[in-house]
């Protein structure tokens with residue numbers, strides 16, 4: 001027999017430390033004492049996020065969500081909820097009013113910070129079943145677009161919704177469609193940008209893997225809006241599952257008459273084909289992407305003319321990001337007014353982020369625009385791993401910057417992130433803690449840009465190399481203070497003179513870290529010190545002879561090996577041969593190996 | 597399935613919607629949904645899926661249990677993720693459901709109507725498609 005109630009006690013590390021274990025035991029004890037042992041099951045769960053307000057207890061099926069619960073509350077929870085069927089009001093979570101004005105949609109009334117528009121079907125439907133997509137209002141927006149709306153009306157609706165591009169730049173989608181629709185040309189194209197090259201980003205992959213039809217539906221709608229009949233999805237070959245699911249979706253849609261000729265008898269034709277990219281970051285840049293589809297080498301060309309006027313094979317082309325497109329069917333089915341009620345003044349709707357790095361609950365999240373970074377990192381993400389201290393969060397990938405503690409309460413929007421010296425980017429969000437070195441982080445992103453620069457324009461080709469060389473020098477303790485000025489000077493030139501935004505934004509991570517962590521750069525330069533212990537050339541491993549008992553574990557773990565010593569006598573590291581792998585440091589049980 | 601007309605699409609949507617609401621597909625009223633995005637598969641979701649099929653058979657429940665796949669539920673830190681729907685019980689999402697947990701899931705949850713300790717996670721967001 002199923003129980004009448006299930007009481008879930010959060011067992012995440014945050015709540016464990018605030019006595020959730022005791023609460024768990026007391027609830028079981030109380031259930032027994034009050035004679036309802038058979039009617040309720042007390043269950044320990046994984047982390048619910050929200051650790052700041054833990055310990056958290058949730059009662060099902062009523063979905064009562066209690067925060068800040070104490071062991072003493074166990075008696076009342078059992079007596080009230082299990083026996084009398086009433087919630088314990090004083091423990092219920094109350095949404096704080098500060099955020100209420102940024103998130104207006106009434107549906108998000110409960111404690112949930114997430115709101116899924118783009119990911120509406122991800123993790124819900126079988127992505128290989130067109131029927132399940134259809135059952136959840138799938139292809140309903142297409143019906144509307146084909147039978148009830150003129151192209152002008154579709155464009156007007158998308159414009160009114162305030163939807164802006166999720167691929168990075170945030171250009172208003174409706175305006176882009178309007179430009180392409182008005183551009184003269186007999187043949188036009190719709191392209192979906194699924195290149196997703198930012199390190200740490202996987203939102204677009206997950207969206208396609210979880211809900212491929214939403215992209216197809218949106219592309220057909222865009223086709224109707226601009227009078228195009230052919231679409232291409234440019235997706236990187238290293239996303240095999242996403243490619244598979246798209247192929248399945250395309251063949252299902254064709255078979256059922258939702259794609260191809262005379263869709264649903266409307267007389268409108270539209271086809272979609274895949275184009276696989278080889279995984280070059282620059283091919284995510286729209287003009288390079290279009291060259292790549294044409295079969296040429298993926299290199300950017302100057303804009304204007306913009307693709308909406310002269311795109312694929314010189315024809316007017318709408319190119320949109322995966323996430324942008326995934327919003328489109330909802331904009332049409334729910335209407336522009338509904339959509340624009342979510343978010344902030346200028347940034348409407350939601351944003352999907354891939355939350356990774358030193359965070360407890362890494363994952364794919366979707367929040368209304370206007371949510372703060374603090375809510376994302378500490379409420380949804382459950383805070384920093386291993387109780388370490390938050391240092392910064394990287395958004396916008398190699399084109400973005402780092403946002404620090406003092407700015408965490410800024411509501412997220414395209415504008416606010418730029419004003420903080422970062423950008424929305426496509427949605428990678430990498431959380432860093434005190435063990436991350438900012439010089440090392442900048443060097444990583446600059447190395448990425450050196451590798452990914454296509455080499456066509458000199459500012460980017462030479463600038464990224466020069467900046468990387470300087471960062472490398474600093475990380476080795478060989479920098480000078482004037483290097484910081486040089487970095488800024490080269491960065492400025494690159495930002496101004498590069499052909500595309502790869503070079504145009506490659507200096508951003510370095511500039512942002514210099515701005516926020518200048519002292520850390522100076523430490524590397526003047527004191528030859530890396531406080532995070534990341535820059536290998538600056539760290540030294542030593543054995544403290546007073547603490548070493550001569551167990552020899554470090555010597556056995558050392559891969560070189562360069563640790564010697566008699567049994568039961570203090571050991572020594574030969575620093576000239578040490579690789580600084582840190583194995584001895586990790587192995588020592590006596591704290592005798594030191595790192596500085 | 598042949599090419600559809602507008603009316604046929606609408607009819608299909610209605611009937612499928614009812615199916616989804618009933619949650620009673622092909623006469624099976626218990627559902628196990630496994631998150632099979634790249635993240636889930638990398639963490640062993642395929643093995644979990646197979647182990648679940650196995651355990652459902654071993655316990656003679658093939659007639660009433662439907663095992664399905666879905667995309668990423670968003671809880672990448674606790675993959676593989678599995679959602680379980682049993683009539684009369686709250687629907688829950690479990691994380692870290694590697695293949696070796698399949699037996700406990702079937703015996704304890706499906707047969708014993710008890711939830712599993714240490715695996716339950718909160719549903720990340722309300723469903724906007726349910727009006």
Ligand SMILES: Cc1cc2nc3c(=O)[nH]c(=O)nc-3n(C[C@H](O)[C@H](O)[C@H](O)COP(=O)(O)O)c2cc1C
Nearest residue numbers: 165166167193196197284285286320321324501502
């Ligand atoms: C170096 C570089 C890489 C880019 N990579 C991507 C990408 O992977 N995916 C994407 O959608 N947009 C990417 N963009 C942005 C595209 O150029 C373009 O703005 C976007 O596809 C437009 O779609 P949207 O308006 O829907 O955002 C990149 C831009 C640059 C400069």
